[in-house]
Each structure stands twice: as structure tokens, then as C-alpha cells.
Amino acid sequence: MQNRIEKAKNIKLLILDVDGVLTDAKLFFDEQGKEYKAFNVRDGLGIKLLQQSGIQVAVISGRASKPVALRMEMLGISLVYLGQADKGKAFKKIIAEVGCTPEQAAHVGDDLIDLPVLIQVGLAIAVQDASEYILPYVDWQTRLSGGQGAVREVCDFILQAQGKMSGMIELYKKI
Numbered sequence: 592m593q594n595r596i597e598k599a600k601n602i603k604l605l606i607l608d609v610d611g612v613l614t615d616a617k618l619f620f621d622e623q624g625k626e627y628k629a630f631n632v633r634d635g636l637g638i639k640l641l642q643q644s645g646i647q648v649a650v651i652s653g654r655a656s657k658p659v660a661l662r663m664e665m666l667g668i669s670l671v672y673l674g675q676a677d678k679g680k681a682f683k684k685i686i687a688e689v690g691c692t693p694e695q696a697a698h699v700g701d702d703l704i705d706l707p708v709l710i711q712v713g714l715a716i717a718v719q720d721a722s723e724y725i726l727p728y729v730d731w732q733t734r735l736s737g738g739q740g741a742v743r744e745v746c747d748f749i750l751q752a753q754g755k756m757s758g759m760i761e762l763y764k765k766i
Contacts, residue, residue: 595731598714599752603695605641606685606708607742609652609659611701612718615738628658631738637746638666643762644755647689651681653704679707699745700725701737716745 610616613634619627638648649670650663656673663671670688672681686693694713698705701721706728709715715729720736735741750756 595714596752598730599697599749601695602646602697602714602749602753603691604647604649604685604689604697605638605745605749606649606651606682606696606698606712608698608700608702608705609650609656610654611721611737612699613650613659613662613738613742615736616701616720626656626658628656628662629738630662631740631743633740634738634742634746635662635666637743638668640750640759641746642667644750644753644759646749649685649689651675651678651685651708653678676704677707678704679711682708682711697745697749699733699742700729 607613613630614628641648648668650668651672652659653675659673660671670685675681686696693711696712697714697716698708698712699716699718700709701718703722703724706725709725709728717725717729717732718737718741719733721732726732733741733744735744747756750759
């Protein structure tokens with residue numbers, strides 16, 4: 592536990608997978624092929640809290656998706672890399688753009704496609720229902736599953752580790 596708290600204290604960038612992390616990994620399509628996704632609103636608030644505290648948030652997804660692009664725009668996330676078969680390459684681009692080291696980044700993933708990023712970041716995280724094959728490579732596994740508040744759990748953990756959660760609570764008490 593202490594090791595992951597120490598790692599979380601240094602995080603300047605949180606990188607999220609989408610399907611299976613920000614969603615429950617289900618894909619919904621109508622008869623015309625239009626895609627639908629459900630996002631947890633608490634995850635969204637957690638992301639906003641991180642951003643307000645000065646931590647940047649990025650998304651790397653193996654799939655390109657209009658609903659994902661729209662949701663990321665709503666959340667003010669500009670570092671959005673969709674349709675990335677090679678997430679390791681996208682990770683290197685994001686690190687260069689943000690100007691932080693890999694050790695200052697955390698990644699939340701759920702399956703093998705996330706492994707190239709998980710093995711490079713300072714804090715590697717898997718959601719509760721992640722593939723068992725990535726678990727040996729992560730520092731922590733959330734209590735909650737993807738799409739069920741796991742991202743909020745991660746955001747709160749980072750904010751608490753950095754001593755910023757009480758400031759966020761005070762900020763919202765004044766609104």
C-alpha cells in the first residue's frame with residue numbers, strides 16, 4: 592500500500608483506457624451501426640477534480656469512437672488518442688506533449704492492449720474486472736469495475752495521496 596501511495600504522490604498525468612475502464616466494456620450498436628456508450632458520471636467528476644488540481648488527463652483507446660470523442664470533449668480532455676493499436680507509441684507522444692517523465696504518469700487499463708503502457712508508467716492500475724494476464728504488471732487493482740466508478744476511485748486515491756482532496760472538498764463547499 593505504501594509503495595503505491597508514494598508513486599501516486601508524483602503523478603502529473605493520468606492516462607485512461609476507454610472500453611472496460613471508462614465503460615463496462617459492452618458495445619451497443621443500433622440497426623444502422625450507430626454506436627452507443629454509457630459513462631459513469633462520478634468518473635467524470637473525478638476527472639474534473641484532477642484537472643482542477645493541476646493533474647492532466649489523457650485517453651488512449653484501441654477503438655475510434657464518436658461517442659468517446661464527444662464525452663472527452665465534454666470533460667475538457669484534449670489529449671485523446673483513439674484508434675490506437677499501438678498504445679505504447681501513443682504513450683510516448685503524450686509524454687512528450689505533456690513534458691513529464693513516464694514515472695510521473697499513471698495508467699488505468701483492463702486488458703493486454705494496455706500492457707505496453709502499464710509497464711512504462713510510474714503507477715500502473717487495473718480495474719477490478721481486468722484480464723488476469725495484466726495483473727502481474729500492475730501496482731494496484733481497484734475495488735470497482737470498469738464503468739462502475741473505478742476511474743473515480745483512482746482519481747480520489749491520487750488526490751488523497753497528494754494531499755489535495757481536502758482542498759477539493761472545501762472548494763465544493765463554497766459553490
